[in-house]
Amino acid sequence: MSRIEPSTNEMLDHARALLTSGRLVAIPTETVYGLAANAWDASAVRKIFSVKNRPPNNPLIVHVASLDRVVDAVRMPLAKPIESQLAAVSDLWPGPLTVVLPRGERIPDIVTAGNQTVAVRIPSHPVTLSLLNRCPFPLAAPSANRSNYVSPTTAAHCEDGLDDTVAMILDGGPCDYGVESTIVRLHESGPRLLRPGGVAAEVLAERFGLSVDTLMEVSANRQATKQLEAPGMMSQHYSPTTAVQLLYPGTTIVVPKNTGRIAFQKLADEEVSRYTVVEVLSESGDLEQVAKRLFAALRQLDQAQLTCIHIDTCSPRGIGRAIMDRLERAAAKSSEF
Numbered sequence: 001m002s003r004i005e006p007s008t009n010e011m012l013d014h015a016r017a018l019l020t021s022g023r024l025v026a027i028p029t030e031t032v033y034g035l036a037a038n039a040w041d042a043s044a045v046r047k048i049f050s051v052k053n054r055p056p057n058n059p060l061i062v063h064v065a066s067l068d069r070v071v072d073a074v075r076m077p078l079a080k081p082i083e084s085q086l087a088a089v090s091d092l093w094p095g096p097l098t099v100v101l102p103r104g105e106r107i108p109d110i111v112t113a114g115n116q117t118v119a120v121r122i123p124s125h126p127v128t129l130s131l132l133n134r135c136p137f138p139l140a141a142p143s144a145n146r147s148n149y150v151s152p153t154t155a156a157h158c159e160d161g162l163d164d165t166v167a168m169i170l171d172g173g174p175c176d177y178g179v180e181s182t183i184v185r186l187h188e189s190g191p192r193l194l195r196p197g198g199v200a201a202e203v204l205a206e207r208f209g210l211s212v213d214t215l216m217e218v219s220a221n222r223q224a225t226k227q228l229e230a231p232g233m234m235s236q237h238y239s240p241t242t243a244v245q246l247l248y249p250g251t252t253i254v255v256p257k258n259t260g261r262i263a264f265q266k267l268a269d270e271e272v273s274r275y276t277v278v279e280v281l282s283e284s285g286d287l288e289q290v291a292k293r294l295f296a297a298l299r300q301l302d303q304a305q306l307t308c309i310h311i312d313t314c315s316p317r318g319i320g321r322a323i324m325d326r327l328e329r330a331a332a333k334s335s336e337f
């Protein structure tokens, strides 16, 4: 029996009741669907880790309804430099931005994987905002997929691979962004980007008065610490089961038999004929459109019994940075073998 429910007032009240009693509910956000539990309830949050098969060292994002409610997750008052960093970006909320701040007392260890920081965001999807406004507690919610698989961007995707520990899936339609939120750590030593996402790194860098490189701290020795700080960001995340090959410009590609293609724009007929199946994400190559449809296409082609999936690439700027980050992770698995 399907657990997908329309997001009526009645169902939102039911979702609140389920969450209050420690159950899990899949929720729509503007980025991807999340798998939510009461963030103050350690035993409810534990169910998220077990249903996703998520390693306990990978902390969760806590979702709150408004700036006033950030205090439900974060230790206040903030140190002055952190307060002004937050002020520089808080008008991007509600939206696809997550900030890492000092953790408040009510947030149990399991949410932050024992870290003294907590990741918080105010999502902009009206269904989830309405649910958050009904709940007296914040919602801890990772993406509603099994650990290491592709994030869900429709309610139907949430049914795949998650057992009936998930009491309800609230349908909010296909997600607008289709890639996860941008994560930025705010710190007295300066802000630092931990994951590119729906808000462009260029926008954040400008707000902080920094270069993108400084915000990302791209030097090699920083990469090692970066992994410790956002443990979910190991390569191989987001991997489909089928091998993935990225099509960088200028490389000649042999197309093996039974290969699928995810194209960012319309292809010539001759190119189409080399593939078993072709998904065009945007007729005109619009990257917002590409991001929005990418994960659904990955899931679809992953179920088509193909030998390999070829995927277009783009330059890593704006939303293109998040697209390339996810694609390189999806391809990492294949290139290891």
Ligand code: TXA
Residues within 6 Å of the ligand: 029, 031, 032, 033, 034, 035, 058, 059, 060, 061, 096, 098, 100, 112, 115, 117, 118, 119, 123, 141, 142, 143, 144, 179, 180, 181, 182, 183, 194, 195, 229, 230, 231, 232, 233
């Ligand atoms: O768009 C999104 O962010 C979606 C929707 C549902 O909100 N959520 C999402 O959650 O992508 P998840 O669990 O798939 O990714 C959360 C990332 C992980 O890489 C995790 O390591 C990082 O956030 N994270 C969580 N808490 C952290 C913390 N205290 N410090 C550093 N990174 C943290």
Ligand code: MG
Residues within 6 Å of the ligand: 142, 143, 151
């Ligand atoms: Mg995830």
